[in-house]
Amino acid sequence: MRCVSYHVAVGNVHPVIVVPPHGAVPICAKAGGPIVDGVPTGIVQGTYYVRKVGPSSSGIVNATEWGPVIRRCTMHDRAALLAAISGVMQGPAEAAPQADEVIRTWHNAAHEAFLQDVANTPGAPPNLARWHWQFTYGITHQNDANIELNALQAELERAGNEVRDLVQTGWSMFHVFTRYGIAPVFSTDPAIGHGDHEFLTASMLRDPDLEPPEVSIGQDLWRVSPVGLATIVRDYWEDGLEWNQRLNFQSGTTFDPGLMVRSIAEGVRHARALAERFEGAMAVTFRLEWFGLEGRVTRIPDRMLWRDNVSQTDHCVANGTWPATTLTADWATVVAALVGPVARAFGIVRVVTSDWILRQAPSWIDGRR
Secondary structure (H helix, E strand, O other): OOOEEEEEEEOEEEEEEEOOOOOOOOOOOOOOOOEEOOEEOOOOOOOOEEEEOOOEEEEOOOHHHHHHHHHHHHHHHHHHHHHHHHHHHHOOEOOOHHHHHHHHHHHHHHHHHHHHHHHOOOOOOOOOOOOEEEEEEEEEEOOOOOOOHHHHHHHHHHHHHHHOOOOOOOOOOOOOOOOOOOOOEEEOOHHHOOOOOOEEEEEHHHOOOOOHHHOOOOOOEEEEEOOOEEEEEEEOHHHOHHHHHHHOOOOOOEEOHHHHHHHHHHHHHHHHHHHOOOOOEEEEEEEEEEEOOOOOEEOOOOOOOOOOOEOOOOEEEEEEEEEOOHHHHOHHHHHHHHHHHHHHHHOOOOOOOHHHHHHHOOHHHHOOO
C-alpha cells in the first residue's frame, strides 16, 4: 500500500498524508519500530492497527475489533465482483444522442478557449496551436443530484488523490493548483450550451508569473462541471524543450505511445473517481482528439520499440461509451479502445492491447518508464 503526501496552504502550509483503503485484504505493519533498550517502540511488525477511542491507533486484540475490518473487506470484494458481472452483462454502452451532442459541444468550447489562450500568450511554444491533444468525458446519471458548486473543488482534489493508485506523476491531469493565476476559478461560457451554468476551470497559459523562456511543457487547460462533464487540453510532452535536449529530438517529430497510454489511463481513472461521486452513475462517454500527428515517429525514450512507425495522419478522433462499472472492472479495455485511432495511425494497434497496457501499469506508480 502506497501513501501519498502533499502540502496544502491554508494560512500556514500543512502536510497532508492520504492513506488509501486496504481493499479486499487488511494491511498489517510490514516492519516494527526502532528498538530502544531492547524493546520495540512505535509499531510492531505483523500487527493490524485500527482507530480506537481516544483517538488512537492500536493493534486489534479481540474478535469485536476484527468485525468492522472483515466487513469492509467483504464489501470491497462484493463491489468488485458486482462490477465485473455488470461489465460482462452490459458490454459497451451507447451514448444517447442528446448526451453525445452535449459532450461534443462542451469539448469544442474548451478547445476554442485553449486556442484563444495560445493566441493571447506572448512566447507560447511554437506550433502549440497545431500540436496538442484533448481528453473529454461526460457522466450519465439517473437523477439531478449534481455536485454542489461550493464542494466541486474539494471533490476534484479528492478524485485527484484517488487517481494516484494507478498513475503518479508530478503534474497530474485536472490538478488543482493553489497559486494565484493558475488556481482554478469558476467561469461561464455561452458556447457550452448551458446558458450561465458555472464550471471550474484552470489554464496554465494564463499564469502571470510565466516568462516566455519558461513556457515549455504542461500547458494544460481544463474544465470540470458539477453536472459531470470534464475536459482537458494538453500539449505533447514529447515536444518540451528539456525533453528534446535530453533525448536529442526535435519538437514535433516524435510520439511516445507509452506516455499517451498512461495519460489516457489516468483520464479514465479520473472519470471513474468523479462518477463515484454521482448517485446512480450509469455510463461514461469519452471523446478524444489529437492534432499535429503527421510525420511524427513513435519512440519510447531509452527503448528501440516502434522506432520506424510514422503517422501519415495529422488528426485523429476517438469516441466511446461504457457502463460506469466497466471503468473499474475492465478499465484497460476502455483505454485500448480510446487509444485505438491514434495507434492505427502509427500502425501499432496490434501492440497496444489491453494486456500490454496492464503490463505497463505497475511502472506508472513506481516511476519506471
